[in-house]
Amino acid sequence: MATSDQVHRMATFWSNVLEGDGQIFDSAADFKKAIAKYAIAHKFGYRMKRTNPNMAKAVCDLHSCDWYICASVIHDTGCFRVYKSNLQHFHLAGYSTQHKTKASKTVVADVILDKLCDCSKYRPMEIVRDISREYGVRLSYQQAWRCRELATSLLVGLQEDSYKTIPWLCRKIKESNPGSVAEYTFEQDGSFSKLFIAFSACLHGFTEGCRHLLVLDGTFIASKYKGTLLVASAYDVDDGMLPIAFGVVPSESIDNWEWYLTQLRHALQYEIGDELAFISDRHTGIIQGLHHVFPGCPHAHCLRHLKENFKKYLKGRYNQSFKAAMEAQLDKIAYLRTMHDYEKNMEVRHKMNRSAHEWVIQAHPENWVIALFKGNRYDKLNSNLAETYNAWIKDARELPICHLIDTIRLKTE
Structure with missing residues (x-):
């Protein structure tokens, strides 16, 4: 926590957000945010009292203090007007309220919104540091994480809503990119299950301009509902990376890899006998999935x-x-x-x-031995291309699923 004599330069802007009787706010939420900011600026604790959809009251945490502010809704507008207040504190000598200063999740989310917009890598520990230094409020790592999550949802929408748009997004991908493959499944209760996407340009690029060696890998998704991103990528003629197809599944199980590889086979229009080889780690799901879906295709293990x-x-x-x-x-x-x-x-x-x-x-x-390998692995003994892909989409793994998809689409163009 910042020292008592430190100047918290940002919080000083909030010292006059409460003006007293007659002040109007656009909503109850704005009224509560103003109280929270005012309390941070003046370094005192408060609690909400007698709050309902039509009225809200805040009082000082110190029971002997007469500070309070009341506001009620203006009929048919949704706005809140302060109708009664006393913004003067009465604290006993030697009593400190700075340790009671707190910031709501919505206030901190508002504060970090611009920084998060400018830098998606703005991490919880950085939030803890900045809020303490600039506002004199101590946050735990978990509080900072939740605030960051709320700010992210304000920028890109709720995680839950993102899953609801998957059918629409898949339909639009196929309409705007003829030849693309976009398939998804939902559970019986309506919850999201699996997703597979391969853009037509990537499929065409693989067929016409890449070595027929696919690197398979799975990496975790760091958003609220987690999951695993399954990826197939290839080397172009300059040894650069071309992403071919990706999928989102709950985990790297045998069933999920088999489902993903089945979609990949359809997208590539693969026929038995076509030249194609794979390289990956020795994950059981990949080994079993390739055995069932791509029988006869050589599978190289990453050295x-x-x-x-x-x-x-x-x-x-x-x-x-x-x-x-x-x-x-x-x-x-x-x-x-x-x-x-x-x-x-x-x-x-x-x-x-x-x-x-x-x-x-x-x-x-x-x-994994070149002399014994049945197919052509083009002297590629490691699945380093998978690490390249992971670094390529690292920040996007924290986004809601539809924003993850769109980020990959934009990077692929």
Whole structure:
């Protein structure tokens, strides 16, 4: 909390928001906001008393103090007019009310609205710091989070309302972008279930200008109702990223991946025998989904994720220099291009350590060793493109779902 002698420059603008009898406010909410701002500026606590749709009264938190203000609705207008007030405090000597100063969620949301509009990365801890420094009010992290959530809803609408517009948005995507795929499902109780979108330009770009290798990944959504974003992206001829299709599902389950991959197959108009390969981590949902939906399509496992698993296996088993040698050997094996070299290096590995050799065999080397891979992975051994996509849409993951969709659309153009 700010010190008592610190000048809270922003709060001084609120010192005269309450003028007394006869003052008119556009609504009861505006009247209550004015009281909250006035209390912050003058550093005292208050409580609302006898509040109903037609009348509101606020009094000082100190029971012996005569400060109060009353307002009532003006007939047929919705406006509130102050009809009685005493804006002079009577506090005993030595009594401090600064520790009672509080700010409502709506007031803080109003305060941070412009900053959030200018910087979507405005974080709760920054809100805690700024509100304390500029207004002398202490917020917890959770309070700041809720205030930020309210301010976001004022900017982009409520999360709940966003889900209701999905049918309309999907219809508009298909109308304005012929050839695009936009599919969704709802539960029996009317709640949102799953979404899949692939823009026609991205599908055409993949068919005509990309290597036929798709990188699959799932990442969490940080908005109020959470969920998971499933993504398929590809490398263009310059090794740049082209987003092909994305989906929103409750979680990375086998069923959800299978549903997403089924929509992807229809969007790509894939036929058995078409040249197509995939690369991803070894998530069970992806492995099972590809097996059922894209049978016969080669599936490469990301070497980076594999190495992380191997490090976990080695942890606590051997000394540091031996572990480094084993990890380097794993890297070397992954990049081998002939069966002769693969078999030769596996013999060396077997001599180095039999259990580490068995680990490699059980890790399905046919999915990550170039010499054993059945399809064309264009020397792409890692799913780094997934991390590129995650960074690309990082801030959008906190937005309501329709704004998330529109942000991806605008970035894709």
